[in-house]
Amino acid sequence: MKIYGFPLSPFVRKVVIAAREKGLEYDLVPANPSQPTEEFLKVSPFSKIPALEDGDFCLADSTAIVAYLDAKYPEPPLFPVEAQARGRAVWFEEVSDTVLVPAGAPIVVNRFLRPKIFGTDGDEEAAKAGEEAIKKPLGYLESAVSDSGWLDWNFSIGDIAVACTIKTLGYTGWTLDPAAYPKLAAWYGRVTERAAWQQAADEEDAVFASMQG
Numbered sequence: 001m002k003i004y005g006f007p008l009s010p011f012v013r014k015v016v017i018a019a020r021e022k023g024l025e026y027d028l029v030p031a032n033p034s035q036p037t038e039e040f041l042k043v044s045p046f047s048k049i050p051a052l053e054d055g056d057f058c059l060a061d062s063t064a065i066v067a068y069l070d071a072k073y074p075e076p077p078l079f080p081v082e083a084q085a086r087g088r089a090v091w092f093e094e095v096s097d098t099v100l101v102p103a104g105a106p107i108v109v110n111r112f113l114r115p116k117i118f119g120t121d122g123d124e125e126a127a128k129a130g131e132e133a134i135k136k137p138l139g140y141l142e143s144a145v146s147d148s149g150w151l152d153w154n155f156s157i158g159d160i161a162v163a164c165t166i167k168t169l170g171y172t173g174w175t176l177d178p179a180a181y182p183k184l185a186a187w188y189g190r191v192t193e194r195a196a197w198q199q200a201a202d203e204e205d206a207v208f209a210s211m212q213g
């Protein structure tokens with residue numbers, strides 16, 4: 001199985017963590033969406049990362065890929081079967097992917113991608129506006145950590161997605177303040193202690209180090 005992309009992307013990391021949680025073997029194939037190869041475009045027609053190649057089956061989009069993996073390898077379940085739990089798991093994934101990611105993007109672009117990867121100046125005002133914008137979704141997520149220790153009843157795709165976005169924000173020097181978000185900071189600690197997360201973090205550190213030269 002091949003996963004195309006760079007693990008610094010929250011969407012790619014989501015697929016990597018899901019594969020690791022399920023104990024799957026994969027090859028991480030570097031793919032640059034702005035300079036797509038023909039091979040990559042066959043797997044990801046809109047040139048976005050991540051994409052998956054599993055034998056002769058190809059799929060793009062992190063949510064679609066994790067849904068596929070979860071159906072093919074049901075243990076441990078990442079999309080719960082029970083109706084309310086399933087709906088809430090997808091809800092938290094959406095909060096991450098469609099609210100937290102866009103709110104935090106100016107921080108990642110202006111304090112990490114431009115200065116550290118592309119060698120251009122970042123817009124600090126835009127980054128500061130991003131810091132303000134992420135407070136609302138983070139405040140909501142703080143209130144959503146449940147007695148189970150996870151965002152809802154059980155660890156799910158929702159926990160993975162939100163933690164992946166927080167990890168990418170960490171590349172900018174931003175940290176989840178435990179004084180402002182005590183439950184969420186403790187929850188993030190629990191997610192990042194999981195074996196799958198630790199293995200993926202080691203792999204990611206190696207990729208990041210190779211990008212730094």
Ligand SMILES: N[C@@H](CCC(=O)N[C@@H](CS)C(=O)NCC(=O)O)C(=O)O
Pocket residue numbers: 009010011033034047048049050060061062063097
């Ligand atoms: N909904 C998609 C979003 C994927 C996405 O936007 N990936 C970014 C990298 S973080 C990308 O490929 N951007 C390149 C582009 O949009 O052209 C998913 O969940 O996989």
